[in-house]
Amino acid sequence: MSHPPHAHPSSRTEASRTEAPRAGASRTGGARRAVPPTLYGPELDGDALPAFYEELRRSHGPVAPVTIAPGIAAWLVLGHRELLRLTRDEQDFSHDPRRWTPLREGRVPPESPIMPTVGWRPALLYADGQLHRRLRSAVSAALARVDGHQLRRDVRATAEALIASFASRGEADLVAHYARRLPSRVIIQLLGLDECTGQQLVHAITGVVAANADSVNASKRMNAVLLALIAEKRRTPGDDLTSALLHHPVGLSADEVLHNLVVMFTLGNGTTVDWIATTLRVLLCDPAFRSSLTGGHLTVDDALDLVLWRHPPTQNVPARYATRDLTLGGRRINAGDMLLLGIAAANQDPEALPTTGSPVTGNRAHLAFGAGPHTCPAQDPARLIARTAVDTVLHRLPDLELSVPESSLTWIKSPWTKSLAALPVRFRPR
Template identity: 65%
Template sequence: MTAAPRRPRTETPPEYPGRPDRPGHSGRSRHVPLYGPGLDGDGLPALYERLRAEHGPVAPVALAPGVHAWLVMGYEELLRVARRERDFSHDPRHWRLLREGRVPADSPLLAFLGWRPALMFADGRRHRRMRSAVADTLGRVDGGELGRLVRDTADRLIDAFAGRGEADLVPHYAHRLPARVVTRLLGADEPVSRKLAEAVAGTAAANADSVHAGRRLERVLLALVREKRRAPGPDVTSWLLTHPASLREEEVLHNLAVTVVAAHQTTKNWIATTLRLLLTDPALRSSLDGGYLTLDEALDLVLWRFPPTQNLPGRYALRDVRLGRREVRAGDMLVLGLAAAGRDPRVLPACGRPVTGNRAHVAFGAGPHACPAQAQARLIARTAVEVLRRRLPGLRLAVPEERLAWASSPWTRGLAALPVRLAP
């Protein structure tokens, strides 16, 4: 007998005077935690559907005890929040709970939500200035050279485990490949690359060490920035330092940090999830092998169904607004539910089939703050999957799919392990 799924826990700390959840309702709001055990790659999709059924496209959630926000799960509502800077700011200094001192200084949330002089935390002219510098710099990366770098890196990683008969494709491949490629693009050598990869993983873990890992990441990047100022080269760090926007040293540092964390975590999860589907979905694998589906279409299918970033913080209401039947107050935080929005029944095909051949997903965000590195991330992910399929065509999963372990994070959806057996 299969046990009925447990309802999500709710909590309303007494110090927080909850607001009405729906028109005409008075009393305290129930905030469903997006933290704690069980909220991993298996638990989160079901949670989103329960939240949608109970609250509609915008749901009250807790990111930590007493730290409340609105999770925007509706596709149209998410686009509205992402596109309307006059109503929703990216600057966490507008966040009421932070201004009122209700977020502890050592909270793991601040590894992602603490203000920094980077494009992710800016609006308007300041954002456009920094984004132009980052986008122009990434645009200087030669696609052919990047493809060769990814193929060479992939071949070296595969060579290291191809003779063992088994491997774990998350730590041995999906994690290492983007980390090595991205840090090479920054102009970092191998020792610096390892330090960056460790710090990025710690920052994204959303645990008690996240703040310290974020500081380690900044220290490593600051040393790299100062080295490249003394001895520039043909790399992203040097190009960003010399861009006509004339970013200050701290702006270069923090924009590199945002780029490294986003590029590594997103691409790692994108690669691992695509490989998981190819190992567990015979119909998808057959469609790809038979030419009925291109690899890019398969990658977009992953972005619709299992986006690497689940939830993207944060937006902050600049005024009282009505969103998805909710009364959002000035100073409230909103979290973009990228995964939930991709499953919004109002935008899915009526036949219920997965979306293919369509890039209207919001996996990279939307509006002025959409990810500026989408082309580079796609090239890395596509090449990584291509090389592995060519080199190891007889891969098979080493454990039942239901036993795959997921990393626990409210922000990303990533496998902790993907053990495989290799054909002789």
């Protein structure tokens, strides 16, 4: 990953005197860069991300220029205080990408790998004000219909079946064989999809989130699966999220149902996969923390919160768009600029963290689920799925250990998420 030149650490007062970079240029220690630091590409590495964010903070302050795809510039908001303003102030920061200047001016190619992620959809993630409240009311009501007790039983049964499928071998990849399969199977059931069609949806959405050359085609495959599901549930409603959205009193159109399902599945599945996998990695690589857990001093929820503070599955969230010329974190932001929510960096903002002790145990003031009117409406079922998944594997495989050095673990390259590519483990065969 390209890093900005080293500079002396600067306070926010110093950062506020730094001029905002114009398209494709930033100012660091008096020298000009032709291109802002990149947040994409083959050099993007999960292990390097924390240091990368801190270097951005030292060099640029709480709001840093980045490129998220070839020729696509944005601002990455690293400061906790600045990110709260970004999430809470819909007057100055819109969710509607049609305000994005390069897109309005036709400077973003339709085949750009980020378009399936940042392109406008009639979904709550891309709406402000009254429209957002209307869409959110339908999504929240659909999620409220999920029976938590039944969901826990379904997750545990799915987890037990997955563990049984590899327990006799004495080894497994907890990403491919467990974390990646469990949430998708559960969410597929919640949507009302059969297993085969659901896996087609999983593969398509994986391609969309990857933000690569195939993302546009993956988006078309995803839409095709969901449109067929919507047509079926309109004819034959069931006790599922899709039917609940279709028949909510606000009267969502088929297009609105489609794109809200995309948002629910994309965010719900991918982040829960990463949350489970990273929590298991932390427990495998931190013997003291795992001992505290097994000894009853800490809970699985404590482990889950540690991950949300230090290794949030969604590192950077696209996007907000400035509605007017303004200043944020000492940067001059132009109307129509894109701003990314730097969740991982904001969680580690020195101005927001306690000076002593750990912010983790018993503290859920992290920004992993967002803040303001767009706080994630599915965080409770997501936590239930993750907690049950981690608890089940620890109870069924108590002698679990990494089968490779921690330093050899690799990451999937993405500007948005921090996803383990694999988590190979060994244990006594069952």
